[in-house]
Amino acid sequence: MPAPIRLRELIRTIRTARTQAEEREMIQKECAAIRSSFREEDNTYRCRNVAKLLYMHMLGYPAHFGQLECLKLIASQKFTDKRIGYLGAMLLLDERQDVHLLMTNCIKNDLNHSTQYVQGLALCTLGCMGSSEMCRDLAGEVEKLLKTSNSYLRKKAALCAVHVIRKVPELMEMFLPATKNLLSEKNHGVLHTSVVLLTEMCERSPDMLAHFRKLVPQLVRILKNLIMSGYSPEHDVSGISDPFLQVRILRLLRILGKSDDDSSEAMNDILAQVATNTETSKNVGNAILYETVLTIMDIKSESGLRVLAINILGRFLLNNDKNIRYVALTSLLKTVQTDHNAVQRHRSTIVDCLKDLDVSIKRRAMELSFALVNGNNIRGMMKELLYFLDSCDPEFKADCASGVFLAAEKYAPSKRWHIDTIMRVLTTAGSYVRDDSVPNLIQLITNSVEMHAYTVQRLYKALLDDISQQPLVQVASWCIGEYGDLLVSGQCEEEEPIQVTEDEVLDVLEGLLVSNLSTPVTRGYALTAIMKLSTRFSSVNRIKKVVSIYGSSIDVELQQRAVEYNALFKKYDHMRPALLERMPIMEKTATNGPTEIVQTNGETEPSVVEAKHPPPVTQPANQANDLLDLLGGNDVVPVIQTTMPTKPASAGGELLDLLGDLSLSGAPAPAPAPSVPTSQPSFLLDGLSSQPLFNDIAAAGIPPMTAYSKNGLKIDFTFERANPNPNIAVITIHASNSTEADMTDFVFQAAVPKTFQLQLLSPSSNVVPALNQGTVTQVIRVLNLQKQQLRMRIKLTYTHKGSPVQDLAEVNNFPPQSWQ
Amino acid sequence: IRQGKLRLQKWFTPVPDREKKKVIRDMMTLVLSRPPRSCNFLQWKDLKIVYKRYASLYFCAGLEDQDNELLALEVLHRYVELLDKYFGNVCELDIIFNFEKAYFILDEFLMGGEVLETSKLAVGGAIEEADMLQETLEDYMSKPAY
Numbered sequence: 001m002p003a004p005i006r007l008r009e010l011i012r013t014i015r016t017a018r019t020q021a022e023e024r025e026m027i028q029k030e031c032a033a034i035r036s037s038f039r040e041e042d043n044t045y046r047c048r049n050v051a052k053l054l055y056m057h058m059l060g061y062p063a064h065f066g067q068l069e070c071l072k073l074i075a076s077q078k079f080t081d082k083r084i085g086y087l088g089a090m091l092l093l094d095e096r097q098d099v100h101l102l103m104t105n106c107i108k109n110d111l112n113h114s115t116q117y118v119q120g121l122a123l124c125t126l127g128c129m130g131s132s133e134m135c136r137d138l139a140g141e142v143e144k145l146l147k148t149s150n151s152y153l154r155k156k157a158a159l160c161a162v163h164v165i166r167k168v169p170e171l172m173e174m175f176l177p178a179t180k181n182l183l184s185e186k187n188h189g190v191l192h193t194s195v196v197l198l199t200e201m202c203e204r205s206p207d208m209l210a211h212f213r214k215l216v217p218q219l220v221r222i223l224k225n226l227i228m229s230g231y232s233p234e235h236d237v238s239g240i241s242d243p244f245l246q247v248r249i250l251r252l253l254r255i256l257g258k259s260d261d262d263s264s265e266a267m268n269d270i271l272a273q274v275a276t277n278t279e280t281s282k283n284v285g286n287a288i289l290y291e292t293v294l295t296i297m298d299i300k301s302e303s304g305l306r307v308l309a310i311n312i313l314g315r316f317l318l319n320n321d322k323n324i325r326y327v328a329l330t331s332l333l334k335t336v337q338t339d340h341n342a343v344q345r346h347r348s349t350i351v352d353c354l355k356d357l358d359v360s361i362k363r364r365a366m367e368l369s370f371a372l373v374n375g376n377n378i379r380g381m382m383k384e385l386l387y388f389l390d391s392c393d394p395e396f397k398a399d400c401a402s403g404v405f406l407a408a409e410k411y412a413p414s415k416r417w418h419i420d421t422i423m424r425v426l427t428t429a430g431s432y433v434r435d436d437s438v439p440n441l442i443q444l445i446t447n448s449v450e451m452h453a454y455t456v457q458r459l460y461k462a463l464l465d466d467i468s469q470q471p472l473v474q475v476a477s478w479c480i481g482e483y484g485d486l487l488v489s490g491q492c493e494e495e496e497p498i499q500v501t502e503d504e505v506l507d508v509l510e511g512l513l514v515s516n517l518s519t520p521v522t523r524g525y526a527l528t529a530i531m532k533l534s535t536r537f538s539s540v541n542r543i544k545k546v547v548s549i550y551g552s553s554i555d556v557e558l559q560q561r562a563v564e565y566n567a568l569f570k571k572y573d574h575m576r577p578a579l580l581e582r583m584p585i586m587e588k589t590a591t592n593g594p595t596e597i598v599q600t601n602g603e604t605e606p607s608v609v610e611a612k613h614p615p616p617v618t619q620p621a622n623q624a625n626d627l628l629d630l631l632g633g634n635d636v637v638p639v640i641q642t643t644m645p646t647k648p649a650s651a652g653g654e655l656l657d658l659l660g661d662l663s664l665s666g667a668p669a670p671a672p673a674p675s676v677p678t679s680q681p682s683f684l685l686d687g688l689s690s691q692p693l694f695n696d697i698a699a700a701g702i703p704p705m706t707a708y709s710k711n712g713l714k715i716d717f718t719f720e721r722a723n724p725n726p727n728i729a730v731i732t733i734h735a736s737n738s739t740e741a742d743m744t745d746f747v748f749q750a751a752v753p754k755t756f757q758l759q760l761l762s763p764s765s766n767v768v769p770a771l772n773q774g775t776v777t778q779v780i781r782v783l784n785l786q787k788q789q790l791r792m793r794i795k796l797t798y799t800h801k802g803s804p805v806q807d808l809a810e811v812n813n814f815p816p817q818s819w820q
Numbered sequence: 821i822r823q824g825k826l827r828l829q830k831w832f833t834p835v836p837d838r839e840k841k842k843v844i845r846d847m848m849t850l851v852l853s854r855p856p857r858s859c860n861f862l863q864w865k866d867l868k869i870v871y872k873r874y875a876s877l878y879f880c881a882g883l884e885d886q887d888n889e890l891l892a893l894e895v896l897h898r899y900v901e902l903l904d905k906y907f908g909n910v911c912e913l914d915i916i917f918n919f920e921k922a923y924f925i926l927d928e929f930l931m932g933g934e935v936l937e938t939s940k941l942a943v944g945g946a947i948e949e950a951d952m953l954q955e956t957l958e959d960y961m962s963k964p965a966y
Contacts, residue, residue, distance in 0.1 A: 006959065008917050015916075048959075051920055058826055058919065060841070079953040080960070087923055094834040117950045127932045128832060152946065159931040166932075189937040196934050234939045237894065244938045247891050287890035294888075322859035327889055358859050 004037055005030070007051045014059075027061050038069055047073060047084045054084075054091055067092050067099055074106045079118065082110070086121045095131030104134050111141040116152055119145070123153070127160035135164040139171050146178040151187040158182070158193035162200045172201055172208070183218050188235055188242055191222070195248045202255050213256050216263045220270045223249045227274065238282045250274070250291040257299030264300040271296055275308055283323065286316070290327050297335045310335070310342040317349045322358050329353060329364035336371045347372050351381070354388045359395075366396060370403040378411040382421060390428050397432035401425050405437060415448040416494060419455050427462055430469025438474050443586050445479060454494040456483040461498065463508055468517045474525045477512060480505060481529025482583060485536040502537045506530065510546060520555055527558060531565045535580045544569055702818050707811040708794065712739035713768065715748070715794070717811075719818050728783050729790070729818050735776040737768040743798040743805075748778055750794045757783035768798070782819075790819035824848035827877065827915050828922055832933040851878055861889050872896045876912045898940070899929060905944055924950070 005013075010030060017023035034049045042049075050069050057063035070092060073085025093100045103125075110122035123145065126138060142164060145157035165172045175197070182194035202209040226241045235242035253271075257264040274292045279285040289312055296309040313335075316328030332350070336343045350372065353365035366388065373381045382404065389400045404425050412418035422441055425433065445455050459476035467473050480487065484505055490497035512518050512526040527550060534543040547569070550562035568576050702719035709715070713735065720730040737743050746766045752758045763778040784790060792811040797804065826844060835843070850862060851871050862869050864882075870892040871880040879896045883889065900910070902925050907914040915922050928943045930936055937943050954960045 007920075008962070011917055055919060058829070060826075078955050079950075080955045083924065083950075083954070084920065087920060096834060096836070115953065117946075117953060120946075120950075124927050124931055128927075129834070131834075155936060156931065159934055159936055162934065163932045188939055189942060192935060192938050234941050237898075242938050243894060244891065244935050247888055248935075251886075251888075283890055284894055287888060287894060290890050291888050322857075323861065323890060323893070326859045326861055330889075360859050360862050363863070 004033060004045045004049055005052075007048060007055065010052050011055060014056075023059075024061075027056050027059070031056065031061070035065060038065070043076070046076075047078075047081045050088050051084050054088055057091060063092055067097065071099070071102050071106070074103060074110075079115070082118060082121055086125045089125055090129050094129050095133075100129075100131060101133060104137050107134070108138060108141060111138065111145065116150060119153055120156055123156040123160045127156070127163040130160075130163060130167065132167045135167045135171070139164050139168070139174060143174055143178055146175065151185065151190045154185075155187070155189040155193040158190065158197045162193075162197050165200055165204065169204055172205060175201070176208075176211075183215060183222065188245055192242075192245045192248060195219075195245070195252050199248070199252045199255060202252070209255065213260065213263050216253065216256055216266050219249050219253055219256075220267055223253075223270055223274070227277065237284045239279060240284050240288065243284045243288055246274075246288050247291045250288070250295050254295035254298050257295070257301075259300065261300050267295075267299070268301060268305060271301070272305060272308065275305075275312060283321070286319075286321075286324050286327075290316075290331065293331060294334075297331075297339070306339065307342065310339060310346075314346045314349065317346060317353065322356075322361060325353065325356070326358070326361050326364060329361065329368055333364065333368050333371060336368065340372075343368075344372060344377075347377070347381075351384050354384060359393070362392065363396065366392075366400060366403070370407060373407045373411060375411045375413075378407065378413060379417075382407065386421070386424055386428070389425065394432065397429045398434060401429045401433045401437070405433075405440070409444075415451050416454065419445065419448065419451055419458070423458055423462065426469065426472040426475065427466070430472040433471045438471050441475050442478055445475070446482075446583050447585050449585075451494070452479075452483045453486040453492040453497075455479055456487045457492045457495070457498060460487055460500065460505070460508070463512075467512060467515055470519050470522050473512060473518065473522050477509065477522065477525040477529045480509065481525075481532035484529075484533045488537070502533075502539050503542075506533070506537075506539065506542060506546075509533075513546075513550070520557060523555065524557055524561060527561050527565075531561075531568075532580045534569075535577050703815050705813055705815060707733070707792075707813075708796070708809050710807065710809075711800075711805070713737055713743065713796065713798075715796075717814075719815075727785055727787075728781055731780040731782065731818075733776075733778050733780065735768050735778075736772050736774075737770055738772050739800070740770050741801045742770045743768040743800050745804075746776055746796075746798040748776075748794065748796060750780060750792050752782060752790070752792050753788070755784075755786045755788050756790065757785075784819050787819065790814040824852055824878070827912070828919060828926070830923075830926060830930075847880055847882075851880060860893060870896065874900050877915070895930075895935060899926065901940060902929060902943055905940065906947060 014023060014026055017026055030052065034053060037045060037049050046069055050066055050073060053063045053066040053069075057066075066088065070085045070088035073081040074089065076082060076085065089100075089103060093103070107122045107126055110118050111126075113119050113122070123142070126134060126142070130138070142157050142160045145153050146161055148154055148157070161175050161178075165175070179194070179198065179201075182197070183191065185191050185194065198212055198215070202212055223246060226246055229241060231239075232241050235245075237243050240246070253263075253267050257267055271292055274288065275296070278289050278292070280289060293309040293312050296305050301309075310332075313328045313331050316324045317332075319325055319328075329350070332343050332346070350365055350368050353361055354369065356362055356365065366385075369381065369385060369388075373385075385400065385404055385407075389397065389404065392400060404421065408418050408421045412421070422444070426441075445452070448455070456479045459472075459479050462472060463476045463480075484502075486492075487505060488500055488502055490499065492498075509526050509530050513523050513530075518526070527547070530543055530546055534540050537543070547562050547565045550558050551566055553559045553562060568579065572579075704716055704718040707715045707717045714737075716734045716736075718732045718734065720732070733748060735746065735748065744767050746763075746768050748760075748763065750758060750760060759781040761779040761781070763776055765776050768774075768776050782790065791814070793808065794811060795806070795808050797806045799805070829840070829844065831840065847864065847869065850864060850869070854862070854871075860870055860872055862871075866885070868883040868885070868887065868889055869880060870883060870889050871878055872893060873879075879900065881892050881896060883892055903910040903915070903922065906921070906925060907918070925943070925947055928937060928946045937946075951957070951960070
């Protein structure tokens with residue numbers, strides 16, 4: 001059996017592969033050879049084979065079959081084996097493989113090995129990938145080594161302890177005694193790792209923090225020695241002695257001095273000394289200055305020192321080195337909240353950084369600029385930021401636009417300025433604004449009553465220029481729909497009113513409908529806007545024509561709207577003015593403002609209520625007739641019944657027969673007549689409010705009820721009260737089927753006495769699955785102005801095991817709370 | 821479009837393999853697309869990425885929020901110096917063919933993501949002594965014909 005190929009030989013061979021396929025073939029061949037070698041339990045070459053495996057793993061090939069082999073290497077006596085074994089463990093294993101626990105015993109032994117380099121390997125591996133279980137098992141060993149006088153081992157034990165604490169914070173206590181004289185060490189490795197360990201403990205435990213505050217003088221002394229001592233070749237970096245240690249000490253001081261006057265005072269001098277004496281010509285000096293500034297800003301330093309720190313950052317901003325400018329901006333961003341005025345002094349430099357060529361710097365400068373905007377500088381800052389928005393890379397535009405909107409909202413000096421600013425953003429970066437900008441803007445515009453004419457005029461002009469930016473187009477469409485009358489009557493005061501006719505406006509809106517640039521959402525906006533203009537313009541016929549054309553649009557959303565608007569024209573024309581009148585000022589609640597409007601697609605209009613059964617396209621007419629009758633829609637002005645109610649003279653509906661036998665005992669019929677017409681609009685207009693239909697608090701404690709239970713079909717009713725109208729009860733029906741066959745083509749219908757109004761919304765499905773595997777739900781809204789006892793007649797039809805089933809029932813057991 | 825090839829990777833937190841591959845891919849794309857003379861820092865998700873180019877190699881480090889970026893540049897530089905001292909005018913091929921040594925050196929310099937030893941001399945000395953313990957020194961120290 002020839003010896004397995006050497007590692008470096010393999011590497012050379014693989015590198016000669018000219019294609020990915022060739023490389024893969026080589027790798028597979030070698031892996032096969034390695035696998036057989038593993039199977040033969042070859043001790044001699046195991047190390048070489050695992051090393052090769054690790055190389056192939058780095059190229060991206062699977063190497064999990066080598067995991068156990070690593071463990072065998074670790075257990076070997078040979079140093080070469082252990083070195084590769086531990087490396088393999090760190091590369092191939094982590095806590096997610098169970099097999100890693102097998103390492104624990106080996107590591108324990110090696111932690112007590114006679115050779116420090118073996119101990120070092122064990123500490124390193126534990127400190128890099130040790131799992132919580134391993135850490136628990138071996139913490140004691142680590143703690144022992146933390147107390148050794150061997151500095152090589154002590155420093156490794158310290159960082160290993162850091163890892164143990166990160167994995168199992170409860171073990172932190174046990175390391176406390178060993179920390180007693182860590183800082184008295186002369187060895188820089190031990191000092192550095194000790195400071196890291198102390199930092200970790202202080203960050204995790206306030207008690208530890210309090211305990212270690214007493215170390216501040218010692219830390220200050222060590223730092224002072226580093227700065228003052230002469231040249232030390234071993235630790236020198238460009239004339240600075242051990243910058244790594246200096247920075248870590250500064251960071252620990254930061255943690256110890258925070259919120260503590262005494263500690264902060266004790267470190268004041270050294271901080272001032274470092275801040276003024278550190279050489280700034282090279283990166284290493286600036287690294288120390290940077291950390292110093294962070295520390296000064298975080299502790300309770302005296303004001304002179306803080307000013308010094310901010311000025312250092314200000315100087316950083318002017319440094320040629322991009323990295324320095326970048327960290328300056330980052331630091332200023334951190335301090336802008338607490339030292340706002342000091343940072344404001346550097347505002348012009350920061351704003352200049354917006355023009356920096358470097359992307360990272362630009363981003364930081366943008367973030368910082370937004371943080372510096374306030375009521376005093378808003379005009380000037382916004383000019384710069386809008387200029388930035390114009391010219392920046394696309395990756396910035398969305399964030400910048402959002403920032404502009406937020407700043408404008410907080411500090412706008414006038415409504416006109418606010419709207420102008422928004423317009424500017426929409427026209428320059430319109431395709432990058434976030435989705436919620438549209439409803440936010442609509443709300444802003446609505447509430448700026450005196451600016452309506454100006455706004456709609458500007459938006460109209462913008463549309464004439466460019467219809468490609470959807471958010472702009474959507475807001476513009478909405479405005480034109482709302483304020484089109486102001487547009488054509490030339491009422492604008494803020495600027496020269498333009499002359500535009502109704503037809504021209506309709507041309508533009510119709511143009512949006514047909515343009516390829518318009519998204520379906522935008523088309524929806526445009527159609528609704530056109531519809532709204534039917535109550536503001538005189539060219540109603542043209543609008544009717546457009547609306548009827550889109551009644552057969554392929555786009556289901558558009559079609560639905562058009563059909564509903566058609567219905568408005570045909571059957572509900574008397575309601576049209578009320579439905580389409582001007583929007584009231586919207587209350588923007590903290591959380592609900594934008595989302596509510598988004599729910600109704602940026603428009604706060606109702607979908608005209610019809611119960612729709614799928615598919616709507618094929619049989620809209622019949623369904624509409626049947627169910628509209630349930631609404632009592634034909635009884636807008638009800639016939640005053642003085643005697644028993646007769647069948648109302650309405651079109652179509654075996655359903656109305658349901659009402660035939662319901663006696664209205666005790667209910668004086670005439671009374672409601674005058675009030676019903678006005679109540680009807682308010683009922684339907686509930687949908688107009690900017691609240692989602694069912695965003696209400698479930699009426700406290702109206703108990704659910706079973707309305708029907710027969711032949712395996714059970715229908716339960718649950719109740720809510722619709723906000724804001726307490727006269728509306730919202731009932732959700734839940735239909736379940738306990739038989740072994742599904743009930744298909746399930747249709748639920750309901751009718752109520754005349755003094756009620758009923759709306760039935762679409763069901764969740766028309767199949768009630770067998771064996772109670774699911775429920776069909778449907779929502780009923782009942783308006784009960786007279787507070788009469790609620791009664792309902794329901795009709796159920798479905799197909800069960802191939803045969804049609806039909807049933808009628810009366811529901812009388814409504815809980816009193818549902819109608820009182 | 822420049823393609824990157826991984827020469828060394830060290831993770832200090834447990835990360836699933838698939839995610840490691842994605843992170844590496846993302847980082848390579850980000851770093852390799854940086855225009856020359858850009859600043860050496862970039863933000864990626866919640867990590868600060870510090871990178872420095874040395875000849876044909878990019879050295880990258882992922883830092884947490886409280887870590888000092890300027891110092892990280894010094895850390896990267898120190899590692900390159902250590903490699904240079906060990907290999908004598910180190911080049912990419914040295915690291916390709918002796919990747920395990922690159923790891924050994926790294927493990928004497930950093931542990932758990934923190935600097936372990938701040939003295940170049942101490943790190944170099946430790947590696948030399950440990951090398952002497954290698955039983956198959958020939959194999960280990962042989963300079964391959966690239």
